[in-house]
Amino acid sequence: MNINAQQINDMEARYRASFMNSLGGYKSVVLIGTKSLNGTSNLAIFNSLFHLGANPPLCAFIVRPDVSPRHTLQNILETKYYTINHIHEGIYKNAHQTAARYGADVSEFNEVNLTEEYFEGHDVPFVQESNLKFICEFQQKIDLEINGTIMVIGQIKEIILPEQCIGKDGFIDLELAGTITCSGLDSYHKTEKIGRLTYAKPNTWPENI
């Protein structure tokens, strides 16, 4: 079926949110851990993380204007560091539950039964139950005037992952790490590898690696 601009415009607000959040395809879904200046840890689920570059190693995510209060953004701006933690099937309900609107003096770690973990030199909480996680240093905030969203860019500083997940060429086997993906606002999925393909060149056809 075809859905035109007028029909998009006529969609009920929550229907449109669910529809448009599905339309872009599968998304990265991660838990972002921060700590406030007064020492309260915070954990929040985000489905808008994306790779921005490998050298320097940068990633970014989008903060929505209608999600208030925005403890994650405030903590990042004040303390400059945050952790990004992949989610596996065993903790997806806990991860989802971090989206509930808890007060600023409450740690989501306690509320959703996930465990804070700290590594030497960093006073920012990781999720102990996560298999693949890394710490980012805040680099830049870009206000996207077109719709009031905010893009947060960070540099990847230190990574914790199972050694056996790293291939000889640097590829990380996310299935071995148990990483899941999401679609829409609330749907979680595990994956099954179809194949890796050789570098694309004219006049040849990609083959499975």
Next chain:
Amino acid sequence: MNINAQQINDMEARYRASFMNSLGGYKSVVLIGTKSLNGTSNLAIFNSLFHLGANPPLCAFIVRPDVSPRHTLQNILETKYYTINHIHEGIYKNAHQTAARYGADVSEFNEVNLTEEYFEGHDVPFVQESNLKFICEFQQKIDLEINGTIMVIGQIKEIILPEQCIGKDGFIDLELAGTITCSGLDSYHKTEKIGRLTYAKPNTWPENI
């Protein structure tokens, strides 16, 4: 294992590219169709599409500075319209092959054996073999000075998808549409639903919808 900033810095360039592209988790992978001012159609695979907002319906993707020539970006800036086409398992090799460096006067549709499809009122090519696809109108280009990448924001104008994939609440069943996901630079995956969860609220626990 832990990998620190110095070890990241010491990674060989291609190793780091593969590693960092994997680190963010699963990604949306789509084919972007455009047409040049002189009428040559273009098709290119992108793994950086992300949802930016539902009202107005906006999505964005990242163009890398080291991918040259950048026909997709040039065509979008000149003609203002482009199509975004989901990829299913039956066309993932064709989709991957669009990344080969073909000349500006060559249509990737022909080279990779995918079929151009046009809908009334739009002179921009869709991928006929794609099950879920939509047309975007260019809104804004943001040059990200931190690493020279370019963010392209578009508004979703018209959508073509199988009616049975749309749930009553607007959720699109991407598995029913056959949409696949990717990781790293070259790995493709199908998905298996774990569950959809109810809206998160304090003092309750999410349940499967």
